[in-house]
Amino acid sequence: MVSAALVAKVLSQAVTLAVHSWEYGTVCEALLEWKNPEWSVFGADPFPGGKLPVLNVDQVDALNYVKPHIRTNNVTLVDGAGAAGDPASLGVPALLIGKTNSVYTDAAVRQEKHLVNDVPRWPNGAISQRESLPELWADEVYMAPPFLAYYAVAKNNLALAKESAGQCLLYRDVLVTPTGPWYHITGPQTKDFGLWSTGNGWAASGMARVLSTLRKSPFNSATESEQSSLTAAIKHIIDSAIALDTDSSGLLRNYLNDTTWFGEISGTAMLTATTFRLAVLAPDSFGGKYTKWAEKKMGVVDAGIDAGTGIVSPAINPLNWHDRTPFTTGSPEGQSFVVLMHAAYRDWKAKKR
């Protein structure tokens, strides 16, 4: 078991290395879940009285960190470099900061309207990951639906709460393979019909955030069927990842079913984190078999942490998922996933006692 001080080192590398829209959002979520778990959607009561909490931004590291990265003069919260989904990853903190600074709420409102009204859609209604054309990336499930779910609570909008889960399931309908894992990308411009480990991690973990948001919200009983659909979709991914977990490294391969690929920490950490979250949210479906697997994967990921620098390796190159050279200088998202894994493990342990 690694120390909290070492996890903090892993996290501080994530903060230092992040330079892209989705990386800011993911670092922010890692900071929140690690340092202020009570205000993440996995906390016991993240919506006191059914509402978003009013926090002192200066006292919440996640919000303090991300605030300068949120722009308040545009339709999106940060430049997504063509991605429609990625800027939405700053939506949750924008809404939280907005409780004491309405300029940020206004920015979040513009972002939500843009996503829902302007961004192209797949024929089945799934909101595109791209601004310019309909294209579905598994990654998007971590970026937009958790924001839409949180926004639904902020605006007391049951239809949007249901829609946030619905968006995940529309992505699932298009990307899921017969054996369970999801393809990475489909669309006219970019295609990746491989079972990208990190993509499956983004999808499963994004769905877990939506599930927990709905569960802790005033919409809990009104969204029971959405919650059980999300639980089943997550389980389908985790079950297939476990079935394909056969690499001698002990890590999931970058492409889960392709034995020519190396095992790597990013997808492994994210799917492990999700398993611990689901062991708390849906213990009947995620019993001891799952947490034993997750504890084992955590041990292998942790063995890849450099105790001096806090860098975790081998990761997949976060900007080129086809890169056959293991990435060893610190993946911003991979560093965040390892922190999310430890936050999820800690919270599962606390619940278990």
Ligand SMILES: *[C@@H]1O[C@H](CO)[C@@H](O)[C@H](O)[C@H]1NC(C)=O
């Ligand atoms: C909004 O951001 C886009 C890039 O994300 C930029 O091209 C555009 O000029 C910005 N608009 C304003 C009003 O700043």
Ligand SMILES: *[C@@H]1O[C@H](CO)[C@@H](O)[C@H](O)[C@H]1NC(C)=O
């Ligand atoms: C992995 O799974 C995908 C999707 O089902 C399939 O297209 C591909 O051929 C498989 N690759 C290997 C190496 O089995």
